[in-house]
Amino acid sequence: MKKFIIALFCLCSFSYAVEYDALQGKMLSLSCASCHGTDGKSTTITPYIAGMGKTIMYQTLLDYKNGKRTGTMMQKHVKGFTDAELEQISYYFSKVER
Numbered sequence: 001m002k003k004f005i006i007a008l009f010c011l012c013s014f015s016y017a018v019e020y021d022a023l024q025g026k027m028l029s030l031s032c033a034s035c036h037g038t039d040g041k042s043t044t045i046t047p048y049i050a051g052m053g054k055t056i057m058y059q060t061l062l063d064y065k066n067g068k069r070t071g072t073m074m075q076k077h078v079k080g081f082t083d084a085e086l087e088q089i090s091y092y093f094s095k096v097e098r
């Protein structure tokens with residue numbers, strides 16, 4: 001019974017579609033501003049991430065987190081966020097005008 005409940009829980013959490021929470025997205029995105037500029041509009045050599053596609057950004061962030069992609073900073077930074085938070089952040093930047 002216990003296993004069944006755990007399995008059910010896993011199934012539910014997988015099928016749960018994350019809804020966009022604009023306030024949370026904005027709050028979390030502030031931690032990126034120090035390097036990527038306000039709203040991701042970088043004016044330095046750090047990549048310009050404003051308006052980046054949501055799916056591609058989310059996948060990129062997951063790749064950094066899982067070590068599939070490496071960089072100087074990013075893999076350390078993303079480890080502080082849950083996958084759901086990274087998805088909110090990706091939503092946020094995708095909605096910023098380039």
Ligand code: HEC
Pocket residue numbers: 028029031032033034035036046047049057060061070071072073074075077089
């Ligand atoms: C300490 C500085 C720093 C912070 C903070 C930071 N980044 Fe980055 N980011 C970088 C650098 C530098 C790169 C280039 C790859 C590398 O060297 O890690 C990069 C690369 C990226 C890329 C890949 C861009 C591309 O076109 O390949 C994405 C997406 C990204 N960052 C998103 C974010 C998000 C979202 C946050 C906030 C959660 C964030 N970054 C916070 C420095 C930072």
